[in-house]
Amino acid sequence: MDFTEKTIKSEKIFDGKIIKVKVDMVELPNGSTSTREIVEHPGAICVIPITETKEVIMVRQFRKPIEAVCLEVPAGKLDEGEDPYQCCIRELEEETGYKAKNVQSLGSIYTTPGFSNEILHIYLATELYEGKLQPDEDEFVETETIPLEKLVDMVMNGEIKDAKSIVAILKASQLLK
Amino acid sequence: MDFTEKTIKSEKIFDGKIIKVKVDMVELPNGSTSTREIVEHPGAICVIPITETKEVIMVRQFRKPIEAVCLEVPAGKLDEGEDPYQCCIRELEEETGYKAKNVQSLGSIYTTPGFSNEILHIYLATELYEGKLQPDEDEFVETETIPLEKLVDMVMNGEIKDAKSIVAILKASQLLK
Numbered sequence: 001m002d003f004t005e006k007t008i009k010s011e012k013i014f015d016g017k018i019i020k021v022k023v024d025m026v027e028l029p030n031g032s033t034s035t036r037e038i039v040e041h042p043g044a045i046c047v048i049p050i051t052e053t054k055e056v057i058m059v060r061q062f063r064k065p066i067e068a069v070c071l072e073v074p075a076g077k078l079d080e081g082e083d084p085y086q087c088c089i090r091e092l093e094e095e096t097g098y099k100a101k102n103v104q105s106l107g108s109i110y111t112t113p114g115f116s117n118e119i120l121h122i123y124l125a126t127e128l129y130e131g132k133l134q135p136d137e138d139e140f141v142e143t144e145t146i147p148l149e150k151l152v153d154m155v156m157n158g159e160i161k162d163a164k165s166i167v168a169i170l171k172a173s174q175l176l177k
Numbered sequence: 178m179d180f181t182e183k184t185i186k187s188e189k190i191f192d193g194k195i196i197k198v199k200v201d202m203v204e205l206p207n208g209s210t211s212t213r214e215i216v217e218h219p220g221a222i223c224v225i226p227i228t229e230t231k232e233v234i235m236v237r238q239f240r241k242p243i244e245a246v247c248l249e250v251p252a253g254k255l256d257e258g259e260d261p262y263q264c265c266i267r268e269l270e271e272e273t274g275y276k277a278k279n280v281q282s283l284g285s286i287y288t289t290p291g292f293s294n295e296i297l298h299i300y301l302a303t304e305l306y307e308g309k310l311q312p313d314e315d316e317f318v319e320t321e322t323i324p325l326e327k328l329v330d331m332v333m334n335g336e337i338k339d340a341k342s343i344v345a346i347l348k349a350s351q352l353l354k
Contacts, residue, residue, distance in 0.1 A: 001317070001319065003238065003239035003246055003319075004239055005239055005241050013190070013191050013198070014190050014191060014198055016200065017214065018214050019198075021190070021191055021196075021198050026241060029317050030317075032315070035194065036241040037193040038242045039196070039198075039216055039242070041292070044291070060180070062181055062182055063290040063291065064203060064213040065215045065216070065292060065293050066290050066296075069180055070287070070290050072290075077291075107333075108335070109338050109339070110240075110243055110247070110340060111289040112288040112293070112295060112340070113240040113249075114254075115196055115216070117242040120340075138205055138209070140205065140207075152351075156351060156352070161284070161286050162287055163286045163289065163297075163344060166286060167343050170348075170351070171347075
């Protein structure tokens with residue numbers, strides 16, 4: 001069965017600094033119509049930096065949408081036309097002050113394909129060495145170093161709630177065990 | 178350090194069937210101002226239904242935002258005022274045709290706290306028995322039964338890209354091993 005939903009009409013709702021919003025009228029597989037509210041996002045990366053003693057450099061950051069400080073792996077949006085790998089190298093140094101001799105892909109995920117096209121590229125960074133801490137002007141982050149094994153426990157007991165961080169932690173843990 | 182971003186002004190942009198969009202002007206910890214583009218979402222559930230032989234009932238569904246069919250665990254949005262557990266029971270039967278004698282929480286995640294408040298409650302359903310398949314009118318899903326162990330491989334090799342499904346699969350796998 002072909003599940004494709006054909007776009008009949010697309011209405012632009014919002015063109016923001018980061019996201020765009022549109023409402024598509026679609027034809028469903030049974031011939032009837034429906035609407036889809038869609039948030040377009042430029043894409044992002046996150047990186048799990050792991051030291052030789054299997055500790056992870058995490059960041060704490062206030063997230064306005066949830067009105068709370070969130071413990072996460074370092075992450076950032078892609079600049080226009082930016083290569084995800086380059087974005088990873090940049091964000092790692094900006095947010096944690098570290099560079100890495102070894103950066104490998106842990107795959108890409110759709111954070112919420114029900115209403116957004118955001119794709120997030122996940123990297124594992126090892127063989128860390130000191131670079132230059134340089135957060136974005138309107139970004140306030142605090143780093144915290146936590147053993148990978150403890151992070152897995154914090155994922156399992158629900159203390160870590162950020163989806164991309166959970167994926168990065170559990171994938172890295174699977175890979176390194 | 179207090180990272181809280183105080184709302185100075187909030188502008189409503191869009192009030193859709195599912196999402197709402199607003200732009201908040203905020204005061205940053207250093208006293209300067211910035212804007213935050215925020216997508217408000219009613220919240221959702223997903224459920225990983227596992228048979229006695231450790232096979233998982235997955236669903237394939239066309240996702241308009243990414244213009245692709247996505248392999249996912251069964252999921253659905255909360256109706257207004259709906260309890261997540263009740264939503265899980267409802268969606269499980271609607272999308273897979275199964276009921277479960279045992280439903281336990283695997284925690285809650287923020288799918289994308291950088292721009293949305295969506296919270297997603299994850300459940301593990303076991304001791305399945307037959308109910309009544311009853312998809313939503315504008316929802317076209319196909320079920321597929323896949324061993325949990327194979328799903329873990331599909332997560333690790335990047336075949337499964339949906340964040341909530343990855344979290345559900347890896348958490349269930351950790352728990353049941």
